[in-house]
Amino acid sequence: MGKEKKRKGSCEAEAEAVAERGGGEEKRKKSRTAPSEIKNKEKRSAVHAKLKREKKILKRKQAKARDAAYKKAIELGEEPPEKKVPRTIENTREPDETVCRPDDEELFAGNDADEFSAVLNCGVTPKILITTCRFHSSRGLAFIEELKSVIPNAHDYARGTYDLKKIVEYAKRKDFTAIINVHTNRREPDGLYIIKLPDGPTAHFKLSNLVLRKDIKNHGNPTSHKPELVLNNFTTRLGNRIGRLIQSLFPQEPDFRGRRVVTFHNQRDFIFFRHHRYIFDAKEKKEDSKGKATQAAKGKNLPEKKVIARLQRVEEMKYSMYCCMLATLTTSTPEKECGPRFTLKLISLQHGTFDTKGGEHEWVHKPEMDTSRRRFFL
Amino acid sequence: MPRTSAVESPGCPPLRVLTADALGLVKVVEARGKAGTPKVVETWGPPDASRCVVAASFADRKKKPILAVARKNGLIDFLNPLTGDAVATIKFGESGSADCAAEGDPIVGLHLFKSRKPESTAMLGVSLICTEKGKACLRSVAKRDAQPDLDTDSQSTWSVCNAGQVLCSSVDGSENYALFGGKRVELNLWDLANCSKLWTAKSPPSNSLGIFTPTCFTAATFLSKDDHRKIVAGTNSHQIRLYDISAQRRPVISVDFRESPIKAVAEDLDGHIVYAGTGSGDLASFDIRTGKLLGCFVGKCSGSIRSIARHPELPVIASCGLDAYLRLWDAKTRQPLSAVFLKQHVTSVVIDSHFSAEESEVVEGPQPVTKQDKREVDKPELCKQRSKKKKRRVDADTNRKKIKVRDAATDALADDDDDDDDDDDGHISF
Incomplete structure (x- = not known):
């Protein structure tokens, strides 16, 4: 855990450094004027475009740093740093006392x-x-x-x-x-x-x-x-x-x-x-190929994937079906x-x-x- | 920051509310302390849909209070509201009036008489039962351990209407008159002493387009405790009507309220304010003298309101219904005080007004000022400032002991008629 923290810390430090660089530029800009305050439209759009580009570059750098940290952690056999969960409206749903509980x-x-x-x-x-x-x-x-x-x-x-x-x-x-x-x-x-x-x-x-x-x-x-x-x-x-x-x-x-x-x-x-x-066949192939790809990438410390056989057990089928549904609602459909x-x-x-x-x-x-x-x- | 809609609940004064729901459960909600949040403290009875409570009545006495609940399967349970023990159970329709089977003719109205004292110690009291097909029955109820032959001796049954479906009934404050109304049943008033009909309403004339609205009363109550002549009724065609039996047979005032049927009406203590709840969850108060809408109780309530209860001392009303919430409101400002989620469709709510203050005071020992025995007076008195100050937490598990203590104390005080006019307003400010 300590190592992981350190890793995290270093990663954060990197990010901060990147941010500082960006931030410094921003500061300079701020000391001048905010783009919205520039009255000349051409100037304003130019400054705005520049700012936007800088932001984009900064973001990309951060993503790269994150990726590198993740890969490094995998290589060292450590637990990869946790992925940040974006805050969505569903995540931040108001607490509701009428939500059903399984022990009720x-x-x-x-x-x-x-x-x-x-x-x-x-x-x-x-x-x-x-x-x-x-x-x-x-x-x-x-x-x-x-x-x-x-x-x-x-x-x-x-x-x-x-x-x-x-x-x-x-x-x-x-x-x-x-x-x-x-x-x-x-x-x-x-x-x-x-x-x-x-x-x-x-x-x-x-x-x-x-x-x-x-x-x-x-x-x-x-x-x-x-x-x-x-x-x-x-x-x-x-x-x-x-x-x-x-x-x-x-x-x-x-x-x-x-x-x-x-x-x-x-x-x-x-x-x-x-x-x-x-369609089970299509699903099977897809999962296999996916599994191979991920296994190749991640090494052996992955839990073994369930191989879904055709019409074997109802439970398994239900599970696979659920996976299908999740996939279809989010990404392109295999069926x-x-x-x-x-x-x-x-x-x-x-x-x-x-x-x-x-x-x-x-x-x-x-x-x-x-x-x-x-x-x-x- | 995410914007949230949580409303600051001001909390409510100490009170005790009993609710009965569609699964036959009786739940006790208590709020303690100055501005406590009410919580469900006890749940009585096994969950069973056939025991769905259709009507409830509460004899709100200091001494030996009783809660009666009429169930869907024709049983009427008499519970001790402090401990939840069933004191007696009667099967309606088995004795005397054998013709009304519980299945085809469910109970719609139940009233437990507060002022009528039972003749013998083996009796619990007298109750008025009314079924959907218009069978009304005055029946005295024996305790469970009494001899079975006592059960049926004083029972009188009569028919309220020939056709139609009774949906609402009410008994006035002096408990001498009863009121029935329903689908294709005009409001009618009965003298309970000799079971005779005194007065029947007449439906209002058809309107300017010649459209006649068929009679359907969904809720009715007497306007004030000491006057049986003024009646407030709510109809299926979203009207609230005031009848004055000394004036005319048609309504004196008729007010339209929104679009859904009036499912519950309750009167205030001052004799002119009426609370009405509709089938889509709107709750409003009216000044019935003028028919003016005083205001709505706004609080995101979206399920049909089945029952409204007014606290006899504090300015608090409780409403409940199909949205499975018990909601407590400030009657004066119409602000929500609190809402308790009760998980089932709640069918009726009653307020135990003798909660907290009195018991603790009695337990404390000698008191300088004697109290009026509330059983004797119909008009409830404001609770005293003094007693409010001495309010103390009462433990739920010592309830049994309390009853005993309370009984002893009331017996001691019974002959003391000192009417103290300590008129400090007992209303608790929130």
Whole structure:
């Protein structure tokens, strides 16, 4: 540890030295004038460009120094200096007492007793009714077609002029477990109601950034297997409830042979929907090559990577799938994306089935709640 | 620095609040000290969704307080609010009124009488129970260890309405009159002495467009403790109405408030201020004499408000609802004092007003000024400055001992009718 500290110290000293050089120049500049105070535009832009260049060079130098330190540490067999974690909005999220904890007995008791436990625990097969708003559009219908291919056992019904409350009653009689209503405005789907049957809750989402399958370049075509479901970052009580609501739309025993994944990824209260088909062979190759490259670079002190065999163990597959998902959400995809792509944002969660007049809300988004960028509800 | 929205909580005066939630748990929240933060100190009962609490009533007495909770499965539990022990449990609908099964006809209203004294020591008290289909029942409750034949002797059942669905009920301060209202049930007032209907409301006429709003009362209460003639009701069509039964059958004043149904109303002590909570989490106070909105309680509350309770002495109100928070507000300034996260959908809240000061004072020994026995008086008195000064931490685990001590002390003081007019305002300044 001492050595490492020393290393760190020296590295820092280097950085400081670099900074000093830069800083000295800056000081000189400051003693003259700040670029914003120069009135002549050409002069100002020239000074500004110069400053910017210096900054860039300084940054590059620092990065180089950091890299060198890292490599040196690896060569000496020491632990490399820790990477600094950039401060993001998610990192600095406001502390929230409603975040679910794994040791909370009441949470599990509540989960066992809630409206979704019939589907999630008791083996009721979900059966979904999908319908539109009254004045739908071709794009809305295309979206519904694709939703049907994503959600197994989904049936679409023409809306006609029925009230949503009447449809809820009908669906209850026909043993549907949920209703999805796609709302369209100016020929573009812009809202999504998910109504859990028989007795709520009702979630209202804003739907945006919809990309249909045919607009996705190089898209794949989904099979009729039951998909696997990935729900990311639903941390609070409200998030837990929304997550369970979404989970209850899908059958609980995924068909791993289908290699279909449906992802709901929550980030800053926006829920991103993606639908993929992953390919193990491609993944394997890629991981192998990566592994070799890193092994060559880092030597033998790396823990041995798991070699993912084809269809061996469910656990492994789940793990690999999760890796895939992380990769697809951040970098280029090794597998095919199929099905629609859209973003949801929760507007309200209502207790009970759809009732705009006499309904009680469990959560509504109110403008007074937007006091901070670092406050999230899901 | 990251900008945060943490609000400075001014803390709240020492108080004790009991909440009941959708998993059948009863939680005790206590705040201690000058400006303490309230915390959940005790949780009673196993979590079970079928034991979901639908109504609660609290006999807020100095001597032998009782908390009654009506559950979804038709059971009514009588708890000792200091220790959480179940004193008695009755199954509503099993005796006498066998026709109302608990499954199809859940309890909506429950009131435990504070002033009616039980006839014998084996009895706990009298309670008024009302179900959704309009079965009202006055029933005296026996202690668990008493003989079973005592249970049913004084029970009277009547039907409040023929059709519709009762959603709200209330009993006035003198506990002689009861009020019922609901979906397709106009407000009606009953004399509890002989179970007769005194008055029924009439729905307001259709508006200028000829649109008639169907009757749906979601909350109702009496405006003041000593007057049963003025009634405040909240409707599903977001109206707060004042009825005066001595004047007319239609509402005297009707105020619209926002867009969602009024789910809870509570009256203030001064007899003209009313607190109303809506289905989307808005809480506001009204001066009902003029129908003027005094102001909203702003505090990022976003879940339907199910229950509001006013502290009988301090200017504090407690609200709770589907957002799983218990919120305490300053009734005068409408500022949030504190919020406690209770993890479940909270269905009802009651305030134990005899917390802290009195007990510790009694324990301390001889006191120069005798106190009025609060059981006898309906109008609550302001708590005294003197007692405030002597406030001391009370340990939760010595509760049992305290009851005994308290009982002895109250017995000793019972014959002492010294009404001291030490009118120092007991309101604690925050």
